[in-house]
Amino acid sequence: MITDPAPDPLALEAQVCFALSAAARSVVGLYRPVLEPLGLTHPQYLVLLGLWDDARAGRTTTVTGLAARLHLDPGTLSPLLKRLEQQGRIDRRRSVVDARVVEVHLTADGVALRTEALEVPARVVAASGLDVEELLRVREAADAVIAAAQGAR
Numbered sequence: 001m002i003t004d005p006a007p008d009p010l011a012l013e014a015q016v017c018f019a020l021s022a023a024a025r026s027v028v029g030l031y032r033p034v035l036e037p038l039g040l041t042h043p044q045y046l047v048l049l050g051l052w053d054d055a056r057a058g059r060t061t062t063v064t065g066l067a068a069r070l071h072l073d074p075g076t077l078s079p080l081l082k083r084l085e086q087q088g089r090i091d092r093r094r095s096v097v098d099a100r101v102v103e104v105h106l107t108a109d110g111v112a113l114r115t116e117a118l119e120v121p122a123r124v125v126a127a128s129g130l131d132v133e134e135l136l137r138v139r140e141a142a143d144a145v146i147a148a149a150q151g152a153r
Contacts, residue, residue: 030127034120047080051106052114063102
């Protein structure tokens with residue numbers, strides 16, 4: 001009788017990093033045609049989601065706070081903010097309390113874009129072929145992976 005050899009721990013398909021990376025690219029690909037009519041890239045959409053959340057909660061958004069929330073380096077976030085500012089969707093201003101702090105504010109166009117973006121989640125769910133419950137489980141698993149990886153640092 002022949003038995004299967006032990007699985008190769010270095011097999012590409014066995015790597016969590018590969019599965020997560022491929023899944024992330026695939027999901028972002030679902031967003032691309034949905035966001036394109038809004039004039040947004042996926043990273044810009046994530047920035048706006050954070051800004052819309054803060055605006056609805058009455059919180060002031062800072063560049064460093066938004067970068068932390070998005071798990072980005074502020075240097076990586078800056079070009080995204082610059083582009084959104086060029087599009088007239090946000091303004092960046094120095095804080096009147098502490099000039100070292102840069103605040104990010106939605107413009108009227110940035111606020112109005114939220115109404116147009118309300119259809120994005122449903123369109124992405126439909127494009128995914130998965131139901132909402134499956135996607136919620138995926139998000140919860142991803143959140144657990146993020147927390148575990150950050151705790152291991």
